[in-house]
Amino acid sequence: MEAIPARNPRRWLILVVLCLSTLVLVVDSMVLTVAVPTIAEDLGASAQDLQWILESYMLVFAGLLLTAGSLSDRFGRRKMMIIGLALFGAASVIAMLATSPEQLVVGRSLMGVGGALVMPSTLSILITVFDEAERPKAIAVWSAVAMVGLVGGPVLGGALLAQFWWGVVFLINIPIAILAIVAAMVLMPESKGPWRKADPVGMVLSVIGMAALVWTINELPKGGLGHQSTRISLAVTVVSLIAFGVLEVRSKSPMVPLALFRDKVFTGASFSLVLLTLANGGLMLVLTQYLQFVLGYTPTETGLAFTPLAVATLLFNAVGASLVAKTGSRVMAVLGLLVIASGFALLANMTTDSGWTVLAGAMVLMGTGAGLTMPAAMGAMMGAIPDEHAGVGSALNDTIQQAGAALGVAILGAVLSSTFTGHMPADAPNAARHSVGDAVAVATRTGDGGLLAATHRAFTDAMSASFLVGAAGVVGAAILAAFLMKGKEAPAVGTGSETGTAGPLATDAALPVH
CATH class of the missing domain: 1.20.1250.20 (MFS general substrate transporter like domains)
Structure with a gap:
């Protein structure tokens, strides 16, 4: 033996x-x-x-x-x-x-x-x-x-x-x-x-395509497709990434093994995490503005206000990691994602009078859910990557998350901006209709208490709409995890060599991330 x-x-x-x-x-x-x-x-x-x-x-x-x-x-x-x-x-x-x-x-x-x-x-x-x-x-x-x-x-x-x-x-x-x-x-x-064998063409296409994708996502909320530069960057993104995908599928020695997506566990975990990072991508953006422009926090106080999220995540990371072996990755991932969705739902029901207490409760829920989800989903996804592709598989995971987070900022930011403008009073100054920061500045400069109160209400309504979108994204992630993350679970004991190469990773996971 x-x-x-x-x-x-x-x-x-x-x-x-x-x-x-x-x-x-x-x-x-x-x-x-x-x-x-x-x-x-x-x-x-x-x-x-x-x-x-x-x-x-x-x-x-x-x-x-x-x-x-x-x-x-x-x-x-x-x-x-x-x-x-x-x-x-x-x-x-x-x-x-x-x-x-x-x-x-x-x-x-x-x-x-x-x-x-x-x-x-x-x-x-x-x-x-x-x-x-x-x-x-x-x-x-x-x-x-x-x-x-x-x-x-x-x-x-x-x-x-x-x-x-x-x-x-x-x-x-x-x-x-x-x-x-x-x-x-x-x-x-x-x-x-x-x-x-090196894949220089694939490397060039991936660099151009991913950089253009992030640039396009960042620029879209500023002027939509009305700007020629944004249309050009979108075209470069589409052409480069399609060419990259075709090249990698046909290559005998691809830089990125797209065949990984044939594994349902890898696909379910990776796209669940994409939706999660998409939802979380706009979380800091929206809550930071709420704390500073509605509750009047300083930047340092804003950072400290996220402490419940960090503490809950730290505590339940350990809980989630210990329960994976007993319940399986799919159960823990789905459970954690549903807890996160409940946190988004609580945030969506906040008003201008809710204050930090309700916010802290929502952050505890989201930290708890993240602690339960991340070890399970990332462990399942990375376990599906063969050892010889560990580096590029990890990079694929990071890339998907980067794109998801950037897209989340763009989508939730667009929802926030458009809803805020729609809820501002019709007689509000034009300079105050498109940004909560500009609106607060105008109200402070003019001493208009009515405008300031209307700004706070409009932003809170816009924040609720953004978080409902976030909740929908996380529920979608839970559904994907429930249907796709079926397969082998982490064994009770594992192997690992002195050189750091895990045996089953290289043999059991031959081809089919976050």
Whole structure:
């Protein structure tokens, strides 16, 4: 009888390195949102400059994810992660020392390259180091750390900006990146897939298609398809991604194995998570405006207000991971998604008088649901990816989520904007009819209490409409999970080799993510 390979004895220390690598990316993204006003003032950045400062990272990151995942499978996942961390840290120095908006855009773009190299490697290393029995727990820890960064980023940023200059939001990346690099070199085994023929055309098409997709999604709410630049970017998106899909299906050695979608578990988990990220993508956007413009919170207080969401997610991540082996991935994913939908429903019933207590209750529900859902859905999805495609499979998961989150911001943002305009009084000044921020500014400047009250009511009504759309998306995700996530469940015990390659992952999951 063939001996079962021992689990990697350093796997939990390796998880710490992966969490550090993820944390630096998440914290940086969230901290920057707090620093934008100060950056605009100190660098003399225009609105267009600020757009490029914020979006340059996202465009490069989303565009390079699939290519980075493929490179990590080809040349080594640890190697790509270390290179990405080094580049991210060096680019943070450029951003920190920037004296003009253009220099900051260059720094942010290079940070996007580094982030794209790091992100797929973290999850692909995780699924090769941890076997199917322990993978839900590892994913729970990994996603919990990301949640801490998501909520803690603005709080940390507000505290640092109160004492230092805006460059400190990039300075904090450097020691974390250095620590993660050293730990990776000492603790982490290298893993890679079998050598495959390069797919340069696929790489180019994926970069162009994904970058154009994110750009189009970001631009659509600003002027619809009325702008020629938006129509051009949409055409580039469609042509590039269709060409990419055709090429990958026909290729004998595809960069992205689209055959993964033949596996119903992979498809059900991935598209359920797409709908979930779509719904959650607009959550922070809408609630941040509600807290600041309706309840009058400062940016730091806004970050602290999301604490119930973070705490509930942390607690129920552990619960969800422990229950997966008993109930199965499908049951936990569906249950968690329905709990999240109930949180959206509670948010949709908020009024101008509801205040933070009702909001905290809704966030606890959503954090509970996320904690139950994520280990189950991500564990099932990543377990369907063969070992040789771990890097690009992880990148496919990240890419789908990026697109879902961006689409969520666009859709919920469009619903919010149009509903807000429709609920504003007909006699309201034109400058106050399209944005809650502009409306509050006009009301404050003119001392018009009636306009301010009407603005709050209109925004709350618009927020309710947005959250109903979010609830519908999450219910749709639950339905997909219920019908498609049928298949093998995580075994009671698993395997994992000293080199970090999980046995069943490479053999049982041969081809058919989030």
